[in-house]
Amino acid sequence: MMGPRLARVAIWGGMLLLLAGTLFPLYWMLNTSLKPQNEVFLSPPKFVSTHWTIAAYVRMWTARPIGRYFLNSAVISVGSTLLAMALSALAAYGFSRFRLRWERPLILVLLLTQMLPATLLIIPYFKLMAELHLINTYLALILAYVSFALPFSTWMLLGFFRSIPLELDEAAMVDGCGRLGAFWRVILPLSLPGLVAVAIFTFLLAWNAYVFALVLTTDPNLYPLPVGIANMLGEYQVVWNEMMAAAVLATLPVLVLYGFLERYLVQGLTAGAVKG
Amino acid sequence: MEAHPPGRSHRTARVWAGQGLRRERWLGYLFLLPMLVFLLGIIVFPLGHALVTSLYRETGVRVRFVGAGNYLRLLDDPAFWNSLRVSALFTTLSVVLHLLLGMPVALFLNQLRRGRTTLRLSFLTPWMVMPVIGAIAWVWLLDPHFGVLNYLLRSAGLIAADKIWLGEPDLALGSVIAVEVWRGFPFVMLILLAGLQTVPKEEYEAASIDGAGALQRFRFVTLPHLRYLLVVATTLDVINTVRAFDVVAVMTRGGPLNATEVLPVLIYNMAFQANRFGPAAAVGFVLLLLLLVFSALYILLLQPEPGVARTP
Numbered sequence: 001m002m003g004p005r006l007a008r009v010a011i012w013g014g015m016l017l018l019l020a021g022t023l024f025p026l027y028w029m030l031n032t033s034l035k036p037q038n039e040v041f042l043s044p045p046k047f048v049s050t051h052w053t054i055a056a057y058v059r060m061w062t063a064r065p066i067g068r069y070f071l072n073s074a075v076i077s078v079g080s081t082l083l084a085m086a087l088s089a090l091a092a093y094g095f096s097r098f099r100l101r102w103e104r105p106l107i108l109v110l111l112l113t114q115m116l117p118a119t120l121l122i123i124p125y126f127k128l129m130a131e132l133h134l135i136n137t138y139l140a141l142i143l144a145y146v147s148f149a150l151p152f153s154t155w156m157l158l159g160f161f162r163s164i165p166l167e168l169d170e171a172a173m174v175d176g177c178g179r180l181g182a183f184w185r186v187i188l189p190l191s192l193p194g195l196v197a198v199a200i201f202t203f204l205l206a207w208n209a210y211v212f213a214l215v216l217t218t219d220p221n222l223y224p225l226p227v228g229i230a231n232m233l234g235e236y237q238v239v240w241n242e243m244m245a246a247a248v249l250a251t252l253p254v255l256v257l258y259g260f261l262e263r264y265l266v267q268g269l270t271a272g273a274v275k276g
Numbered sequence: 277m278e279a280h281p282p283g284r285s286h287r288t289a290r291v292w293a294g295q296g297l298r299r300e301r302w303l304g305y306l307f308l309l310p311m312l313v314f315l316l317g318i319i320v321f322p323l324g325h326a327l328v329t330s331l332y333r334e335t336g337v338r339v340r341f342v343g344a345g346n347y348l349r350l351l352d353d354p355a356f357w358n359s360l361r362v363s364a365l366f367t368t369l370s371v372v373l374h375l376l377l378g379m380p381v382a383l384f385l386n387q388l389r390r391g392r393t394t395l396r397l398s399f400l401t402p403w404m405v406m407p408v409i410g411a412i413a414w415v416w417l418l419d420p421h422f423g424v425l426n427y428l429l430r431s432a433g434l435i436a437a438d439k440i441w442l443g444e445p446d447l448a449l450g451s452v453i454a455v456e457v458w459r460g461f462p463f464v465m466l467i468l469l470a471g472l473q474t475v476p477k478e479e480y481e482a483a484s485i486d487g488a489g490a491l492q493r494f495r496f497v498t499l500p501h502l503r504y505l506l507v508v509a510t511t512l513d514v515i516n517t518v519r520a521f522d523v524v525a526v527m528t529r530g531g532p533l534n535a536t537e538v539l540p541v542l543i544y545n546m547a548f549q550a551n552r553f554g555p556a557a558a559v560g561f562v563l564l565l566l567l568l569v570f571s572a573l574y575i576l577l578l579q580p581e582p583g584v585a586r587t588p
Binding site: 015045097108124128 | 301303304305306307308310311312314315318319322323325326329377380381384395397398399400401402404405406407408409410411412413414415416417421422424427431458490515518519521522525526539540541543544547548553556557560561563564567568570571574575
């Protein structure tokens, strides 16, 4: 029977090994992105280099359209976030403040749409957007991403709104705002953590999305980051350090936002549960 | 302003009295209207459109109505059965490995006193990274001649010559599964960790006092509390993995020789490489059916189980 100390060492050892395996691919991505061109294909490969340089990043930004991809991704993601927040906040307000007969079936349908496979929807989207001349537009992608973000966003905001007492609405309405005023001035400010969580969730959903953009954009000028970078993989001679630099750049906003999301997501989930 | 009967609970919106609410209800639906219109136009209508598409077949330039023909043809289609098999393998292995990795890490993080947040975020990184980016990083790692994995395996004496990970059918399937496992286990780990943190510490202490070892504490204290979350996490994971497209698409596009052609990739290839939208839509609805079955399970399981602690 293993002594407790040996067991502890074994467990920590196993975990550290697992951690190393988890982080290594990303470390390798970073490492490659910083290598000068002549070190990328060295065999044996260098794990750490004294010649680390940001030349690949500079080349990626200046000679390649990654700035354009960033712009496209940013516009699409921000647009999706704003639209999703507006629609889900209004809907969650309706669900939480009014006793609606169709509430349960509607919420059920909402949750079910969360389960739809994207690869089924790309077929009608492609055909419809082609007919509406919306291929190669930001709008087409924004619409698609909002539809995927709505169920979870509405559900999360619903939890938040339910925990806000009705007297606050009524107090605001006594003071002369209408329903909409109460919504805008009282409910929204109090649900800030939930709104932030929804915003970050939708932003990341749109930022990381691939298949819809793959199908709905054929003009390279409109490629968002995932499509633009994946496209570089098909080149005859892949310039790996530049490719990895692009990958790192594309990932940075995600890592930053996840840092924020953690806190608000936990708050959002627990507030949603304390509705009694 | 509406008059409300006195003495009602103020805690939730549900406790409104019945009278005089017809106008209120109408206003409530008005708030829902934008979202409903949106969902109708962007989800329901396209779904119907896809259903209609699945009833037609493209032959050359012509498109003709075949009713259930596309669906029936699937039964004889080797590509479909292959894809079903690949998807089954891909999903089962990925989900099982997600759990086998996620549970120990969750247990480990749960009993940490310091550094938990940092370590948790570190373990979370594969999941945070865009699927496309993760896939690209791995493509480079798995490069036959210059990839670091072959170098490490050769140095450790585990393989004799460089393996073409994404070029041989069995290796390719194993590779995409490995990448999906790497990507997806943090999600399961997170759910399990949240669940572990609701297990009352007193029960562990009581079990220890009764002489239970670590394994027995796990079996008799941890697992019963986690059972509900485990099923939820597994169902969610299956649903997400069956639909997964990005990793396989970027790494292999379904090849080599359709060895990695999971259902979503089959649909994409049929529709956008072979231009067979009708049959592709039919496969899409089969996939949807599979997912609905799992979703029904998930929603059934969301009904709270009496007597067991549930994380929000």
